[in-house]
Amino acid sequence: MRTSIATVSLSGSLTEKLTAASRAGFDGVEIFENDLLASPLTPEEIRARCADLGLTIDLYQPMRDIEAVPADEFARNLRRARHKFELMHRLGADTVLVCSSVSPLAVDDDALAAEQLHQLADLAQDFGIRVAYEALAWGRHVSTYDHAWRIVETAAHPTLGTCLDSFHILSRGSDVKGIEDIPGEKIFFLQLADAPLLAMDVLQWSRHYRCFPGQGGFDVAGLVRHVLRTGYAGPLSLEVFNDVFRQAEAGPTAVDAHRSLLVLQEAVGAAALPRPVVPTGVAFAELVTPDTEPVSALLTALGFARTARHRTKPVDLWQQGEARILVNTGPSVPRGGTQLAAIGLQSPDPAAAAERAEALLAPVLPRRRAPEDAPLDAVAAPDGTELFFCGSDRWRTDFEHLAHTPAATDVHRIDHLALTQPWHHFDEATLFHRSVLGLHPQESVDVADPYGLLRSRAVTNADGSVRIALTVGAAPTDDTVRAQHIALATDDVIAAARRFREAGGHLLPVPANYHDDLAARYDLTDEELKTYRDLGILYDRDAYGVFRHCYTQTVGRVFFELVQRDDGYRGYGAQNAPVRLAAQHAMKAVTGG
């Protein structure tokens, strides 16, 4: 199907918006009046620019407060409309959106609304223009799609149809089955937006929190299925008012937007994409570091052994059980020091995984490898983390065995990876991991940091062998908040923590108040509490089991967590995160880094 995006969904000047939409692969745009008014380009130049970029102008919008008003007011509205139709003629746009009136002058009279819309459509017809009437969820007298359709039906004019907007329909909880009662050719336009399920004033909700389909809580795909059954053949068009997208760079937002429509079309059976290939484990996590010494010291204290070295690159493999950490000392030294730069995902079909990623507009990374190295398919996640799809263990043949003392046996694998997202890429990151990797997003949780509020959302595969926690702050944040971490699974966190400390590692100290509170919340023995206090072990329970975990010091942007999940605990200790973050801030204040 054709895809389109409203210019209001992207940041920048009209030219920047059009360029971003075109580059991301959209076929057309809805031009928002404000973007046109603020543009130095003439309508003819905008038309030419769109044509050069391969974009059609699918809609001009909005016209407001047109219908069900006193005659003198309506005469003024027609005068205004004539101007806009002349403008649209110059633009080469053939459909205008009229949204239901919010004016105090409007009366509750469907017959009058229909009669006036009929007159407007008559005028539009002279210009070869179609009028699409849309119910705003907060319209004064018309606020539901079925009501708007009844008025359009009554008006019975060939150049008058309706515009359906998923936000207005789903935010009001309307019954979407009724969409199928509208003949497809009378649906002149379809606007799509999702939104998080918030209990708030619907106008504020719409103007600030809309997001792309698949990023919120609405069943947008379900609505689209009903629309397609009517025979609707127009574009799928995104109309997203969102405070974050208004501020973020237009290019990546447009790609995120187009990806959401690809996923949506797949969901409704309107497009076939390569099937998702869900990763079956974490092959490795790769740290890039300007200075190996502190990283080596930390890994050694955690019980890892340096088992192998890459044949052609300055990369060492550290291993303990099935946990594998690559330490890369070149070529690019990251700003902010050591960071988690790449994740190797065990994949049943790496080539197919990369094909899907590419089809969903993920940047495919050039293979930086020597001729004899195993080929690795890799893409970049929205935060820049490189994701390698590893089939079998062939990647390990690129490494030469190093003599080493055996690793400890406390850690058996990587439990999860926590990646902090740039503040304007959070919704994109969730949709990316879900659609590209086929991982399931868990509930989003809020976490209080002493200097801000964070949001965290995990994405996992079915058996929990791949878990990635995505975290974001509301605004650009400091280094503590930006830290990433690798959580290591152990069957005995107490033994692992002790061993780490005896080997010279520093555990993150946890305030006594935390453990006093644990004593109040859970029936733990004094002995247990004493051990937890001593080692800085945090504790949580969910409906399934118990979670105990502790943290190492931070190197650059990275720290480690030792975690013990018992009896199928499913979470990540989110309830303890504020204490952990405060302790990390405090530690930083003491050590200065």
Ligand SMILES: O=C(O)c1ccc(O)c(O)c1
């Ligand atoms: O918020 C608004 O005013 C507005 C305008 C035009 C639309 O198509 C819409 O869905 C909302």
Ligand SMILES: [Mg+2]
């Ligand atoms: Mg709309």
